[in-house]
Amino acid sequence: MIRPDLLLKPTPKGLYCPPGDFYIDPVRGAVDRAVVTHGHADHARAGHEHVLATPETLAIMAARYGEGFAGSTQALEYGEAVEINGVTVWFSPAGHVLGSAQAVVEWKGLRMVCTGDYKRRRDPTCRAFEPVADTHVFISEATFGLPVFKHPDTDGEIAKLLDSVRMFPERTHLVGVYALGKAQRVIKLLREAGYHETLYIHGALEKLCQLYEDHGVALGPLESATLETSERGAQERFRGKIILGPPSAFHDKWGRRFPDPLPCFASGWMGVRQRAKQSGVELPLIISDHADWDELTDTVREVDPEELWITHGREDALVRWAELEGRKARPLRLVGYEEDNFE
């Protein structure tokens, strides 16, 4: 069989496919042809000549960047295949956010799978991860690639939030969530846990919540958390309520206007207490859209590739693990994906 790095190789602009002449999730500058695994800003950038992605990802990019985010686009459903200069490309669900996909690249009998970002636990807002059989090279993300990251049961974390709301009815719970994926998942999980009151959302979440609704993900009653500052005492109506917004917003004036705010943050990083403390979080919620250590290692065992490539995150530990397992592994050291924040 041909050498895998003839089909895909790391370059400063991202993972490049020489025979197909395309990049997967290019990180730097505009390229002629991009295959985009999902809509998070560090993977899906605007300005490429041509973008191939799932219809949901294209919709997300259009919502974020405007309709003209690329010269031309091509939507590809999960499981459908296209040929690009003789290289076959298809998508398999990644379970990360709505529309997220693993990019499967095939050429001369060699099958390589680039996971993009993924997780294995249940997410009522997107299709679950589907492992691809007969994968020769598995290119895995490693955001939480350290054995200290073992995300607890997600329902338990949602219960923690609801308990806190019950225990401190006089405080406003400000829940930091990433605008794409985490926000809608947390909202949906709150609904599943029996919380049907109105949830208040920051402006940065509105478009994407609407987009999820349009794709059949019912989120229940949502209202804008915008305050009419002229109205005295208007903020009182938020007391005891849950407000969701990007974590950055909670540290500035926006967050301080709410009565007795209790800062929460839903992220895999919250598993490390000192991280929570640094971000000024009083109620850490360990809810992640990335695979934790056990999910990463279980997935590699399940896919059982001939070779494991590891990208963005803590690559060294997964390489060490592979070595202990007797697996061939290689860190890609691609730069440009957010190391810590987009989660």
Add this chain to the structure above:
Amino acid sequence: MQAFSDLLERLILTPSRNGKIALLAGYFRSQPSPARGWGLAVLTGELDIPGVKAGTIRKLAEDRVDPELFRLSYDYVGDLAETVSLIWPGQRGANRVPPIEDVVETLLGATRAQGERLVAGWLDMLEPKGRWALIKMVTGGLRIGVSARLTKLALAEMGGVEPGEIEEIWHGLEPPYESLFDWLDGTADKPAPDIAAPFRPVMLAHPLVTKDKRDTPDAIDPAMIDPDVFAAEWKYDGIRVQAVSENGTRRIYTRTGDDISHTFPDVLAGMDFEAAIDGELLIGAPNGEVAPFNELQQRLNRKTVTKKQMETRPAFIRAYDILVEGEEDLRPLPFRERRQRLEAFVDRVGSDRVDLSPLVPVTTLEALEDHRNAPPAPEIEGLMLKRWDSVYEAGRPTGPWWKWKRDPFLVDAVLLYAQRGHGRRSSFYSDFTFGVWRDGEEGLELTPVGKAYFGFTDEELKLLDKFVRENTIDRFGPVRAVTATEDHGLVLEVAFEGLNRSPRHKSGLAMRFPRINRIRWDKPAAEADRIETLQTLLPPDPIANP
């Protein structure tokens, strides 16, 4: 353990001081004795569990997880207890959380080997949060932003008493503090300090910051320093001690009340008096002057002291206050009267281990300023200013006493390496090694001269961290080397208190108390200081000048 680990977690995540006091007081109110007493002992650092140390915990973890994976994780997390609590392969379905009193009492009675097995067994049973609390508990050093002082404030709040009352009796109490809690609950009288020669809580001074240095609300206009109102003394660079000799018992305490008598039998032997005095513990140099702090450091933190050490590094106390004389408590007297009593006392006792801290004549502000910046000996850090009418009160009251230190030395150095921090700064590059220029074999080169991990604000830390990440040229484990050439490098203005010769460092010198004073984003790296600038500050070389 459940209530205690919940408490620790909420403490670490609660930023406000009052919030922490409320959490602590709530815990002491709601938990029964002796559980709360053991909790208190952990919080104040009074619990010493022999045999189970940080190294033990690390070894237990490495028996279960590949050491390389452990090291990578520890580098990332930056806190041993947190790393182990997260990485420990849990046994699902454990059905029992051991109560804190069981954990402590069993461990205190266990041998080293038993201790290890017990801790491993509990770590199996607990969830990450409980594991973290257990490890913090058995290894000490909580680093959760709660000082012993804050904990005592919470006790005072719980019992509705003055914090000074707690400090006063604290050193006569032992964990699990049942008599203390009985008193605070209102079911018993205040426990009497039952140790002889007890510690008296000390009075501390605020640093004097002048308006021209920093225009903040706590800054002072030096014009308020009226020579008629204030006395001035030299501020020596030793350690603050309280020497108490009462009814045949002699003790030397640090300013936090730790008993260090056993380390200084030479001083103890010279305490032939009935009194409690406050002063600076110093080492005498052969020429009759005060030896550098380095010499004192050689005698600190030792369990035993050899005869030779006592001969070559004789310790003594330079007394600056007297709190009790015979049966009489002098603390309510103004400083002017205490000073007269102290002078007479030192004269009468005539011990070669106790002398009098001289007063510095206060004439004009300009004269004081000169004294402060050009003290007569390098072992003097600056001045202490004390109001003549100040009574001796516990704590750090604002106004009666000020410490006015000499301006620090400054050097412009270039950032060379950065390491991830620990505790609340884990994941930030916050430990910075810096160097200055010297002539090397291949031209100008940077030689490391020190390491600093504070002095900057949180905002500046973010910028420094960003600089490190964007300018990394090499990595060695948790350490990153950054670009540092004449054309491209970050200049740090480093403040420090003094220099010593050090054969252990490549540059041959070691800085005292270095910190980042300013980040010189504006200054080209080529214009940073040269090693010769620092060498002029070194004390005479003992080899060159025998």
